Amino acid sequence: MMTAMQALKEKINNYCVTDKNNTLPDGRKIFERPLIGIVPASDPLFDAYREEAVIGPAFNPPAFWLPDAVSVISYFLPFQMHVRSSNYGGPPPSLEWLHSRFLGESFNEKLRRFIVDQIESAGGKAVAPLLNRSYRSDYKVFSSNWSERHVAYAAGLGSFGLHRGLITEKGVAGRFGSVITNLMLEATSRPAGSYYQNCPFLVDGSCGVCISRCPAGAISESGKDKSKCYHYMFIEDHMKIERDQFGYAHSACGKCQVDVPCEDCIP
Ligand code: SF4
């Protein structure tokens, strides 16, 4: 007999395969099927994330969003191979990557809503923090009150790389999402024993390919300089003509997520 979580996973998978919003203007799919993890809302990591050295006190734990929160569903939507390979050249980023960044996140918003609807129609309560009016993200000070990547780490989907992306078994190139619910769902395991286990550079100093992939010089042996990355995408804005044409809010890049050993697997 199928558990509630197995049934929900099947619906999420079907949604990703069949929904027309998971497509580029030329009709090709943006995302593969997602990886899905569950973490209890009471997991101590959510308190640890409020420490200055991790995210900081701006981070709001699950109970802030849903007072009777019990479980958090986290998922990773891996970009299709044609999206990833389109961005191997350059800079600038490929037009396909730019579309996938914005049309992909638009699909991701619909997927969050779909999961909330599924839980509510099963009699539960659910909140997707990124769709909630309390959600705050300030690119200029690099602070937000919910982090899809940190939630994905808590749910066992992967661990962080030198480029600060989350390296999952399907790699790093894609988008993350999450939904908090009051339903008791079976937690998945957290195979990564540390925040950085899946990145060879952060384990034994090998790899480091993302350093030379970054056109902004934002990645070094000491990690990622978020202000340089921000400046490259938001101020230098190398795709202004194209993004204006399609109404996208800012430019894109993603060179550190493709043509690197962690693009689509754990190196
Ligand atoms: S490219 Fe190599 S060093 Fe950079 S995050 Fe990926 S695995 Fe780590």
Ligand code: SF4
């Ligand atoms: S997104 Fe681009 S600019 Fe930002 S760190 Fe990655 S490669 Fe560098």
